[in-house]
Amino acid sequence: MTYIPYLSTLVTFAFAVAVYNRYRQRGGTHLLLWALGLLFYGLGTLSEVTLSLTFSVYVLKIWYLTGAMLTAAWLGMGTVHLLIRKGRVAQITTWVLAGVSLLAFLLVITAPALSLSYNVTLPASEQYKDILTRSGLTILLTILLNIYGTLTLVGGAIYSAFLFWRKKILANRMFGNVLIAAGALSPAMGGTLLKAGYTDMLYISEFIGAILMYIGFVMSTSGKTENAG
Amino acid sequence: MSSPSTRFSPSAFVNRLIPSVLIILVLLLLGSLIVIGLSLLGVTPSA
Numbered sequence: 690m691t692y693i694p695y696l697s698t699l700v701t702f703a704f705a706v707a708v709y710n711r712y713r714q715r716g717g718t719h720l721l722l723w724a725l726g727l728l729f730y731g732l733g734t735l736s737e738v739t740l741s742l743t744f745s746v747y748v749l750k751i752w753y754l755t756g757a758m759l760t761a762a763w764l765g766m767g768t769v770h771l772l773i774r775k776g777r778v779a780q781i782t783t784w785v786l787a788g789v790s791l792l793a794f795l796l797v798i799t800a801p802a803l804s805l806s807y808n809v810t811l812p813a814s815e816q817y818k819d820i821l822t823r824s825g826l827t828i829l830l831t832i833l834l835n836i837y838g839t840l841t842l843v844g845g846a847i848y849s850a851f852l853f854w855r856k857k858i859l860a861n862r863m864f865g866n867v868l869i870a871a872g873a874l875s876p877a878m879g880g881t882l883l884k885a886g887y888t889d890m891l892y893i894s895e896f897i898g899a900i901l902m903y904i905g906f907v908m909s910t911s912g913k914t915e916n917a918g
Numbered sequence: 919m920s921s922p923s924t925r926f927s928p929s930a931f932v933n934r935l936i937p938s939v940l941i942i943l944v945l946l947l948l949g950s951l952i953v954i955g956l957s958l959l960g961v962t963p964s965a
Contacts, residue, residue: 836954843947847940854936860926863936870943874950881953 691810694737697896701731704903711910719771722783726764729755734895737813744807749821752813754797756895758831759790761838761877768845786837789830796827814883814891839877846870846905865909872901 705727712720733756739748766786770779801822808816823831846869853863879894928936 832954832957836951839947839950839954843943847943847947850936851940854928854940857926857928858924860928867936867939867943870940870947874943874946877950878946881950 691741693892693896694734694741697734697892697899698731698738700896700899700903701727701734704899704906705731707903708906717771718779719767722763722767722770726760726762726767729760729763730895730899733757733760734899737892740807740813741809744809746802746820749802749807749813749817750797750800753817753821754794757880758793758797758834761842761873762786762790762834763838764873765838765841765845768841772845772848789834793827793830793834796824796830797821800824800827812889812892815889835877835880839873842873843870843877846873861911862909865905865907868901868905868908870905872898872903872905874898875901 705724708720708727709724712724733752736748736752736756739745740752763786766779766783769782773779803820803822805820807820846866850863850866850870853859853866875894875898876891877898879891879898882890882894
């Protein structure tokens with residue numbers, strides 16, 4: 690199981706570069722924010738790789754901050770920019786999320802860490818609670834950021850797929866959004882299983898999620914025109 | 919909004935498959951959100 694974060698990291702960084710390149714070619718704040726979310730995703734899985742080789746409390750904090758707190762929220766923020774074009778809702782929520790992310794950074798960086806023995810052969814998800822002392826606010830922010838990110842990213846992809854299906858247009862985008870929704874749900878469900886006590890499901894769910902979302906993105910962007918979704 | 923070239927005619931199977939898959943995804947999304955919400959209340963084994 691320890692090789693899975695290596696694969697997840699490769700896929701996620703390749704995906705982030707592909708999204709950023711598309712942003713450079715075509716512009717669009719949603720693409721830039723998706724690239725940022727994928728960078729957080731990749732940093733989270735890269736931290737898992739590092740933690741499978743050696744232990745550092747700072748790497749564990751980066752893993753928690755990026756993987757558990759910021760990834761879903763910033764990916765979802767990209768979807769908000771894509772789907773809500775009127776008014777300043779997307780801009781305002783982006784600034785709110787930036788402020789919350791800064792607060793999350795400060796909370797995690799300053800969180801006390803217990804110097805217990807860390808077993809590199811076990812997943813970080815199985816051990817972090819014994820090492821990283823999280824305040825009630827940190828846990829609350831983690832949960833709220835994940836609810837926001839999952840709702841906007843998965844809900845947005847489902848909504849887009851539904852629109853394409855109803856209008857019977859852009860089949861590649863319809864199928865692409867179905868895959869993006871399924872891919873985004875995978876780590877969300879892994880995180881949910883983690884909260885329910887199934888700690889070893891997180892790594893595989895992250896890998897499946899990265900693969901499905903990448904394929905969905907390639908499918909969605911391989912069409913002739915770009916209208917929505 | 920779209921040119922005729924972007925339209926597609928799904929088979930009967932695909933026409934039934936897509937909404938079914940979307941409904942399953944919505945249910946999974948709701949399930950995930952409920953568990954996240956329960957963890958907020960401290961009901962799940964760990965948060």
